[in-house]
Amino acid sequence: MTLQSLLGIELPIIQAPMAGVQGSALAIAVSNAGGLGSLPCAMLTIDAMRKELAAIKENTGKPFNVNFFCHTPPAVNAEREAGWRTALSPYYREYGIDADAIPAGPGRAPFSAEAADVLEEFKPAVVSFHFGLPSADLLARARSWGAKILSSATTVEEARWLEAQGVDAIIAQGLEAGGHRGIFLSDDLTTQVGTFALLPQIVRAVKLPVIAAGGIADAKGVAAAMKLGAAGMQVGTAYLLCPEAMTSAVHRAALKSEAARHTALTNLFTGRPARGIVNRIIRELGPISAAPPAFPLATAAIAPLRAKAESEGSGEFSPLWSGQNASGCREIPAAELTRELAAGLQ
Structure with missing residues (x-):
């Protein structure tokens, strides 16, 4: 058939x-x-x-x-969550984000x-x-x-x-x-x-x-x-x-740029490997790291960084999902x- x-x-x-x-x-x-x-x-x-x-x-x-x-949704691990937020803390300071105000959530x-x-x-x-x-x-x-x-x-x-x-x-x-x-x-x-x-x-x-x-x-x-x-x-x-x-807009710009030739499997955005265009956070923390909590709990802590950076026209903290062949x-x-x-x- x-x-x-x-x-x-x-x-x-x-x-x-x-x-x-x-x-x-x-x-x-x-x-x-x-x-x-x-x-x-x-x-x-x-x-x-x-x-x-x-x-x-x-x-x-x-x-x-x-x-x-x-x-299977994982149980929240407070120690793992705290470690992930510590890893992201330099970026929180850079963007003036209060880490204590970020809610946890599955995404x-x-x-x-x-x-x-x-x-x-x-x-x-x-x-x-x-x-x-x-x-x-x-x-x-x-x-x-x-x-x-x-x-x-x-x-x-x-x-x-x-x-x-x-x-x-x-x-x-x-x-x-x-x-x-x-x-x-x-x-x-x-x-x-x-x-x-x-x-x-x-x-x-x-x-x-x-x-x-x-x-x-x-x-x-x-x-x-x-x-x-x-x-x-x-x-x-x-x-x-x-x-x-x-x-x-930032994702479209990345796909149309030379950056689209550089992709990696990364677990930084969700806690599970996914392929996206390499950006600042992947270069500096990953691409694969032991720090993020289990999928999909990693999403919550990185979301405010993504939102703040995107509001300034930057995709450096965004999951710019893309396959290896963006030529189409x-x-x-x-x-x-x-x-x-x-x-x-x-």
Whole structure:
């Protein structure tokens, strides 16, 4: 079965869900162009999720994907939190921020029964997960209205595990990909390999459709992935300059600059490895540090620094998520980009 027939789409191009830099507008544009638009829900409240889903339903009759993280929220460790704020204290002083006034908070929520209740109202055609899968009962809720289930694998072992859990297709996330690593069976980053090394290994190891993700930015990249057995592509970074994306001014400027050639996996912004453009805080504290609390608790302490710096036009404390290949980033409508990517399917 092709990915198109499995998901009910015209083009096997999936717009990667990118929490914090996009909402319903990008998903609508890609779905209407024949691809699979995605709504990232990890940073949305229940009310905001319902509002975004209503906007999608109102503006497209095509299939779309809703994406969730499925991490286990950690207990707050006061000692670790205090250590993280101590590491950030020189920056707090520089920007005149009162560290004692910064509230603690998770920043990102996993898939929950409350989220499933909202999805049931809208019955999205596809539900995708990052960091493995949710509990069996929550997964059954997502399946109950006929949704197809996707999840990311960063190793062959993760792909086999996902297949054993009954997912409908697997996203092979290569090391080049921007944003959070989908790694979930271990936290050993030495297991992480590039897309074109990972993809054929997963294709050989499972019987499901495999979607290539990471470093694919144009039609030639799509064509290359297809030759290695991909059933479709998931593309994120290339969409970040589209007018439908909510990418901030400092993030857009970084993507258009020489800085975009320098990316790193860093845990400084959330406590979990994610690829972004190297900036001051990554250079000075990271990229990988033992100081941040467990995901997603690292977010709260760094948020005021980000806000203050961005108010002055600086992205030096911002998570400037980007894959290793930002060459496909152009300020063109998302529908046009989707069709250009699909030219590689010929």
